Amino acid sequence: MPSASGKSPWFVEPLGKQHDRAAFACGNETLDRYLKEIASQDARRLVAAPFVAVASTAPKNILGYYMLSAFGIDLGSLPAEVARKLPTYPVVPATLLGRLAVDQRCRGQGIGEFLLIDALHRAYAQSSQIAAVAVVVDAIDAQAVRFYRHFNFLLFPETPDRLFLPMRTIRNMFQRI
Template sequence: MAVKIELLTKQKMSGITFDCGYVALNNYILKQAKQDMKRHVCATYILQDDSSLVGFYTLSSTIIHLDQLSSINDEMAKKLPKYPYLPATLLGRLAVQNEAKGKGYGELLLIDALTRAYDNSAVIGSIAVIVDAKDQIAERFYKRYGFLALRDNQLFITMDTIKGIFG
C-alpha cells in the first residue's frame, strides 16, 4: 500500500469514484478541480493509495482583514503591519473518501497542507491559513490542530503557530 500526496496534474479523473458524503466536494474533485488548476484558481493536492483516490485538498491565496484579527486577538494584531488587508492562504477544500475516514488520512492531508502553506509563505507572503468549516464536525477537527474562530464558520491558524507545531 503506497500512500502519496501529489499535485493533481496529469491524473485522469474519468472512471474515478469518490464519495466523502458531500455532493459538492465529490463533484468538485471529479468535475471541477482540473479546470480550476488550469485557470490558476487553486492548487489541488490528491492523496492516493496505490491507484485509488483517498482524499484531496486545495490551496489558494486570500486576504484577511486586520480588524478581524484585532477583534479576536488584539495582542497578535499589534505585531502585524497596519495594512487594512493582510495576505493569507486559503485551505479551500479538504475531503476524505467515506471508506477511509477514521484512519488518519484527514490528519495526513491537513499536516501536508499546513506544511506546504508554511513553506510557501517564505516565497509568497502569508500570515495565516484560513479554512471554512463545512459543519460542526469539521470545525472540531480543525480546532484540535490549533485553529481559532475568525467569523461564522471560518477559522484560522497563524504561520507562527504552524512553525511552533512543525518547525
C-alpha cells in the same frame, strides 16, 4: 501532530488526469462535485491548486484531497490580540485551505490529519518566498469546524465557519521536527 516527512503508506501529489475522480465519495455532495467537476478547471484557471492523497499500492484511487490558494485577511476580522501583533495594513496575506475531504471508505485512518499536515507544511514552505501570516480554512459544516478546532485552529470572531492557524504556530510545529 505527526511529522510531515515520516514514513507513510500514502503520498500527496497534484491532481492529474491519471486520478479516478469519479469514484471519490466523502459523503458531502458539494465537496464530491467540486473534485469531480470543478477542481481541474480551477487549477487550469490558476484559481486554486488541488492536491490528492493516494496509496503507493493504488496510485489512481483518490483517498482524499485539498485545495490551496492565495488569500487576503481583513485585519479587522482577526481577533484583536492577533491583529495587535501585525502592521496596520488593511489586508494581510494568507494561504487559503479552501477544501479538504477524505473518502468515507477510508475515514478514521489518519488520512485527514495527513492531508492537513501536508497542506500546512506546503503553506509554511511557500511562506519563505511568498509571505503569509496564517493558513485560513473554510469549514463546510459544524463537524468540519470541530475537526479544525481539534488541530488548534482559531476562530474568526464574526465568521464561525472560517478559522485560521497563525504561520508562527505552524513554523514552530515544523521547526520542532
